[in-house]
Amino acid sequence: xxxxxxxxxxxxxPIGVFDSGYGGLTxxxxxxxxxxxxxxxxxxxxxxxxxxxxxxxxxxEFTLQAVRRLFERGCHLxxxxxxxxxxxxxxxxxxRDLPGIDPDRRVLGVIRPTVEAVGSITRSGHVGxxxxxxxxxxxxxxxxxxxxxxxxKVSSHACPMWVPLVECCEADSDGANYFVAKDLSTLMxxxxxIDTIILGCTHYPLxxxxxxxxxxxxxxxxxxxxxxxxxxADYLHxxxxxxxxxxxxxxxQYLTTDDTAKFNDLATLFLGHxxxxxxEVL
Ligand code: DGL
Numbered sequence: 001x002x003x004x005x006x007x008x009x010x011x012x013x014p015i016g017v018f019d020s021g022y023g024g025l026t027x028x029x030x031x032x033x034x035x036x037x038x039x040x041x042x043x044x045x046x047x048x049x050x051x052x053x054x055x056x057x058x059x060x061e062f063t064l065q066a067v068r069r070l071f072e073r074g075c076h077l078x079x080x081x082x083x084x085x086x087x088x089x090x091x092x093x094x095x096r097d098l099p100g101i102d103p104d105r106r107v108l109g110v111i112r113p114t115v116e117a118v119g120s121i122t123r124s125g126h127v128g129x130x131x132x133x134x135x136x137x138x139x140x141x142x143x144x145x146x147x148x149x150x151x152x153k154v155s156s157h158a159c160p161m162w163v164p165l166v167e168c169c170e171a172d173s174d175g176a177n178y179f180v181a182k183d184l185s186t187l188m189x190x191x192x193x194i195d196t197i198i199l200g201c202t203h204y205p206l207x208x209x210x211x212x213x214x215x216x217x218x219x220x221x222x223x224x225x226x227x228x229x230x231x232x233a234d235y236l237h238x239x240x241x242x243x244x245x246x247x248x249x250x251x252x253q254y255l256t257t258d259d260t261a262k263f264n265d266l267a268t269l270f271l272g273h274x275x276x277x278x279x280e281v282l
Pocket of ligand 1: 019020021023024049050051052053081083084132135163201202203
């Protein structure tokens with residue numbers, strides 16, 4: 001149970017950003033650009049990544065641990081910058097756990113804002129989803145799109161090799177060419193009318209040069225970073241009570257459950273500036 005009243009309950013805190021590993025840094029980067037005045041606390045559960053092939057129960061358990069830790073560290077608002085966690089854990093945390101932990105804190109995900117955005121982007125009304133096995137089998141995108149845009153036809157394909165390629169620094173390798181070409185071709189064969197592909201995993205923008213190389217011309221590739229950042233800015237505008245609980249020092253801190261030196265190297269590569277992370281045990 002979170003201590004509601006940790007040191008100073010109403011003291012403003014950073015925005016918590018959680019991912020299984022490095023992928024959420026693509027979202028963090030967009031958040032830092034859109035809301036540079038805010039403080040951020042990033043937590044990557046690198047020691048237990050990837051989450052994609054894990055069961056619902058385990059992704060829920062790991063994600064809840066991470067959310068509790070970010071709350072304990074003073075966050076009032078946590079973004080699950082991970083589609084797998086958003087698909088498998090967000091609803092349970094929002095509906096079952098949050099009221100008991102602290103009804104004034106919030107946890108938001110990345111699927112809903114992406115689905116809201118896609119309606120005005122597709123012209124053919126045929127949308128492809130690429131994601132982890134967990135995200136695709138949860139059918140979270142299919143369900144949300146059917147709800148918000150019933151006219152859109154959705155085709156999904158899981159890319160189980162893409163996250164390991166990123167986590168193992170193989171995003172530029174020949175091996176990445178092979179898997180990206182193969183998975184894109186399978187998706188496009190399932191519906192050649194697809195004109196918009198949602199990169200439904202926050203790791204995938206790190207493969208963007210390869211994805212753009214193998215995607216058919218004219219197909220829009222939708223990365224989530226700026227969509228989530230715009231959606232958060234809008235949320236804070238509509239919820240001044242939450243905005244008032246965010247500290248404004250323009251700082252970012254990084255926590256990883258795995259090796260800090262490795263995290264620092266990779267995060268520096270992704271973010272374009274040096275990072276000094278702390279080790280965190282969940
Ligand atoms: N970056 C994550 C996502 O958006 C998770 C990838 C994984 O851990 O499998 O789904």
